[in-house]
Amino acid sequence: MAKLCMGLFSGSLDKLTAAGVILSGAAADDMDVDVFVLLQGARAFIKGNENKIDNLAEASHLKEEFLNSLESLNVSTWYEFFEMAKEMTNVKVYICSLAGKIWGGEKLEDFNDLTDEICGIGEYLTSAEEADIHMFI
C-alpha cells in the first residue's frame, strides 16, 4: 500500500481545501497518510477554529468569488474532507509541538478531533523518508 506524507504548513482556507481534496484522492486509493501540521497550519487545528478560517493564501482579493464558487459547486469544507478521508483510510494527523504552542495549543485536547498526536520534527522527516509520495503545502 502506498504511503503519502504531507507537510501542511498553510492554515489558509484555499490551501486547506486543496489538502482536503488530495487526502480524498489518497483515501480513494487506500493509501496510508501522515499529515504533519506545521507553523501556520496549526492555527486551523486548534479546537473551535475550524470554521473561523477564512483567509486565502492566494488571490485574496477574489475571496468572495472563490467562496461563492465553492458553495455553488457543492464542495465539502476542508474539515469535512479530512473527516471523510479519515473514515475511509488510515490517515494520521500530527501537530508539530512548536506550531501548536505558537497558537496556544500544548496538549492533544487543545486540538480538534482530527488530531491524533503531537510530534517533533524528527518524526515528520522520518515519515517523509519512508513515504512513496511527499508533498509540502
Place this chain on the structure above:
Amino acid sequence: MTQVELVELAVNKSVDARGTACPGPLLEAKKAIGTISSGDIMEVLSADEGTKRDIPKWANKKGHEYLGTVEESGFFKIYLRKG
C-alpha cells in the same frame, strides 16, 4: 464494449454523483464499490469532466475492470466491473 452494449448492461449498482465536483464522484465510487460483489457491474453518473479520466485510472489501479463511458447530455455514465 460498444456504446450500445454499455447501455444494455445489467447494472448492479448505480451511483449518481452529478451533484458534486471532483473529488466527489471518485469518493462516491470508492464507497459504493465496497457494497457490491466481485464481478458486479457499477455505473457512475458524473457531470465532472475530470471524473471521465480519473475513475478509469483509479479502477485499473484497484483491480477493477473499466468497461467504457457513455456520454449523455451534460453528464457521463462510466461503467466498471468489480475485480
